[in-house]
Amino acid sequence: MQYHFNEIEAKWQKYWADNQTFKAENNSEKPKYYVLDMFPYPSGAGLHVGHPLGYIASDIYARYKRHKGFNVLHPQGYDSFGLPAEQYAIQTGQHPALTTEENIKTYRRQLDQIGFSFDWSREVRTSDPEYYKWTQWIFIQLFESWYCKHSNRAFPISELEKVFASEGNAAVEAVCDDNVEVFSAKQWNAFSDVEKQEILLKYRLTYLAETEVNWCPALGTVLANDEIVNGVSERGGHPVIRKKMTQWSMRISAYAERLLQGLDTIDWTESLKESQRNWIGKSVGAEIEFRIQNSEFRISVFTTRPDTIFGVSFMTLAPEHELVLKITTPDQKAEVEAYIQATAKRSERDRMADVKTISGAFTGAYAEHPFTKKPIPIWIGDYVLAGYGTGAVMSVPCGDQRDYDFAKHFNIPIPNIFEGVDISEEAFSDKDNTVISNSDFLNGMNYKKATKRAIFELEQIGQGQGKTNYRLRDAVFSRQRYWGEPFPVYYVNGLPQMIDKAHLPIRLPEVEKYLPTETGEPPLGRADVWAWCTETNSVVANKKVNNTTVFPLELNTMPGWAGSSWYFFRYMDAQNNQEFASDEALKYWENVDLYIGGSEHATGHLLYSRFWVKFMKDRGFVQVEEPFKKLINQGMILGTSAFVYRLSYMFANPKEEESLGKQLLKKLDNIYISHSEFISKGDLEANKEYLKELKRKLAEIAGLSDASELENVIVVPLPIHVKVQYINASDELNIEGLKNDSEFGEDYQNAIFIGENGKIIEGENDVYKVGREVEKMSKSKYNVVNPDSICEQYGADSLRLYEMFLGPLEQAKPWNTAGITGVHGFLKKLWKLYHQGENGSFYVHSSTSLETLGESFKTLHKTIKKVEEDIEGFSFNTSVSTFMIAVNELTAQKCTSKQVLEPLLILLSPYAPHIAEELWSKLGHGESIATAPFPKFEEKYLVENTKNYPISFNGKMRFTLELPLDMSKEDIEKTVMAHEKTKDQLQGREPKKVIVVPGKIVNIVG
RNA sequence: GCUGAAGUGGUGGAAUUGGUAGACACGUUGGACUUAAAAUCCAAUGAACAUUAGUUCGUGCGGGUUCAAGUCCCGCCUUCAGUACCA
DSSP states (O other): OOOOHHHHHHHHHHHHHHHTTTOOOSSOSSOEEEEEEOOOOOOTTOOOTTTHHHHHHHHHHHHHHHHTTOEEEOOOOBOOOOHHHHHHHHHHOOOHHHHHHHHHHHHHHHHHTTTOOOOGGGOOBTTSHHHHHHHHHHHHHHHTEEEETTTTEEEEHHHHHHHHHHHOSTTOOBOOOTTOOOOOHHHHHHSOHHHHHHHHHTTBSEEEEEEEEEEETTTTEEEOGGGEETTEETTTOOBOEEEEEEEEEEOGGGGHHHHHHHGGGSBOOHHHHHHHHHHHOEEEEEEEEEEETTSSOEEEEEESOGGGGGGOOEEEEOTTOTTHHHHOOHHHHHHHHHHHHHHHHSOHHHHHHOOSOOOOEEEEEEEEOTTTOOEEEEEEOTTSOTTSTTSEEEEOTTTOHHHHHHHHHTTOOOOOOBTTOOOSSSOOOOGGGOOBOSSGGGTTOOHHHHHHHHHHHHHHTTSEEEEEEEOOOOEEOOBOOSSSOBOSEEEETTEEEEOOGGGOOOOOOOOSOSSOOTTSOOGGGGOSSOEEETTTTEEEOGGGOOSSSEEEBOOOBOOHHHHHTTHHHHGGGTTOSSSSSOHHHHHHHOSEEEEEEOGGGTTTHHHHHHHHHHHHHHTTSOSOSOSEEEEEEOOOEEEEEEEEEEEEEEESSHHHHHHHOHHHHHHTTTEEEOOOHHHHHTOSTTOHHHHHHHHHHHHHHHTOSSGGGGTTEEEEEEEEEEOGGGBOTTSBBOHHHHHTOTTTGGGGTTOEEEOTTSSBOOSSSOOOBOEEEEEEOOGGGTOOOOHHHHHHHHOHHHHHHHHHHTSOTTSOEEOOGGGHHHHHHHHHHHHHHTBOSGGGOOBOBOOSOGGGGHHHHHHHHHHHHHHHHHHHTTOHHHHHHHHHHHHHHHHHTTOOBHHHHHHHHHHHTTTSHHHHHHHHHHTTOOSOGGGSOOOOOOGGGGOOSEEEEEEEETTEEEEEEEEETTOOHHHHHHHHHHSHHHHHHHTTOOOSEEEEETTTEEEEEO
16 A cells, blocks of 8 residues: 555545634633734745745644644634735736735645645635725724823723813823924814814824825835835835825834833744834933024933933034024035035935944034033034934933044044043943043932933923933834725815724725826825715715715725734634624634744834734723734745856957857857866866866867867856756756756757766766755745645645754755655655555554553653654754654564554644544544544653663763663762773773763763 | 854754764665666765774864863854844
């Protein structure tokens, strides 16, 4: 009986689907466990072997938890709004909904063939109106909320209105815009409706604001910083400019402190938490106000070192700072303007990355020190960024290296305010060892005391106060795109109005083109039917807009992270059309127990989701404060690219090229040499012998009588990517395959390959070796390996095992298909183990005498222990080895016992579910193995009587000696010392010391 | 620059609290089976010397602690990832 994996896998995939084996119940006696993969975007290219890595890991864990008696929720769906589908639509005119549908089909087929235990009845798609209806609803809730700093949570905006009506806004501690003016209850009640709306907008958790964005005219959209490379768009390389736009923003900054504190309550990797901490960027210090001499203007700075206030010798403003042009003296005007212009050309990234170049300009103006009243020169410098803090720095060169470098460069004095510290070479920024001097009332104090005192004194004179600053900025929530959630918003007199929940979803309108309009409006500006009628409560034709009953709708759409910030709740109750999920479902499933995905989402998705969840909790929609309890990052799978080396020729003197003749060179045009040491070292010219031989060969090919004509030609091997599918496990090129390739075969039709042995390859015996290099897996590098072909050739179980076998989950690692034969061979051996009957028939029997099973039980329980520990510790690679060892041992033992082979299948089933199901059913089970209880480890089978002690001399192991485990230290020493090999080793020397660690080792010193 | 992670055979990687470095695979070499190939099975496989026993060197580099270091400590180098003049 052979192992027909294709049949077996198709059979069980069908069985699981037909029987809904992995459907999770929302009511269960069992404890719940929620395993989630990060939301995939269904790209047109389909899956490559790198994608399923995390899914396989989470699937193993989900299946394991089922064996452990948990009610497991393991859903999957699609983050199906996004730019690639839109780009494709722009190019081809195809509706993104259609291409998305197609791509999802491919994804689904590919996912199904790997045998994941997803509960597909809960599938969600962010682009489905039944889903984005609730995304729109959450947006409305954010609009209808404000954040109270006092209670440190969000409340309905209606409560704020009541407060305004009864006592005005003076006592309200809210997170709001900076420019809110104080009003009384009386004033509020006298405000017109429009005025009230305008004020409330400054308090709402989502609000309209003018934001500076990276505008790409060619793409007609705003780009994130990392979508811009070297000042042009990553996609297409179009120029990008800074532009102000009115856009929706999310007041995530209100949650900065809670987002920071929450990190301590969740089990994420330290590196991930660290990057969120950095992103939130909390710093405690003071805001200090400096007067400007001979001017009404004042400059606010934020500093973390108010204790160094007496060390200020200059101030630096960001070149974009609004006061710069207002305070610059006529003398300095030209210089300052030139500097501002130079800065504007540099991207923010550029300015930040370059720490070596020091530049700046003096404004000619002076600030006044709050205590000493001495003048402080005001400079501008591009190391200060307008977007951070207040865009101004009080520069303390003795305590900050950047200020120090700036001062040195421009010959600004560097007063020393630290006791007993030499600052002639560099600044002293060690807070812990600071003793302040030359600082009036701060003299002799340490950092902590001085900081407190400085803030106190600043408050006394009304020029500053303690302040906590966060780097986290409010998130822009508008996108000038078509393929995203439409806002449930229409405008009355330019003020946004929410559409009632009852009329959701507001569906994406049809447009004839997916580009921005000619006037620069977003693609929705092209829709003809995109206005809101307040009488019929429906979307109507634009031409009906009268601004009394019919109003224009919002033209922007929501960003990609809108739908992905709450999808994990939808899976709990995906079909619910009354609520985004029922209270019961939310209560039962709580939040995600295990989340597996890439670390690239550290400061995007993973931060926004936490924000929305906290908001939803404040408003009582969910019970949990955090979305993901435990999070694991899977490492990237890299590709192993293959190269052939095409010879190209260079001439020291162009005349030589002429004299040699184009005809002749053409004959030498399509020659490839095999990979060798010289090539990997990139040093063909240095290997005279090889080169001489090669040129002789070239002369032969070109039909020259001898190689002398080629003497001065410089031969350069050019590496060219070839498709990895034509390379075998030994890095040998399938030349015939390459020549018949539908895409590139033509190029190689007349190619000459020079093999490893230096001969021209003609027959089948000669071998051409390719060079290999590890690179990111990508279509353009021809190193993409598709899971489809692997499943076809080796089966899904082999793919699953091999992906795990490659190495630790979190680590980046190269893919090399060659190694898969190892795990595939293992599965065949496993199959054989259950087919030891006549002619390879299935044979497993119940052993009556358990004594004969001693060794097999030992193997089994050793395996149970290791596999259980491995899964709990997410060390999936090591359990694959453990399975191999177990099968090797049981095969050697000729084990056919059901008592051993049955539990073994359960251990294996999370990793290789298809073969496990098949053998399980052959054992006579009528039901799926999916919920069979995980075998219990019993220590008693592993108890040993003896230990093979390593006997080392001066720490080096020389031989081993089998001794009883209950032997005393003294007896062990005696036995070892009496041993002949010990005497051999010592050669008559007297050992100084003998270390005996019972159960571990013996070490003889001397 | 800073932060984090990692450097182990030809390759992917194992190695418990410091206790036999290289498990398990791939690849390579030799052999068995076969008309042949595939598949399968067996053996060898860190390096050098000795080719029998064995010896020496080996976990990025240099030190240290220890009876014993891949593992702990100090200093450095390299690679990868993230990130910023956060004042």
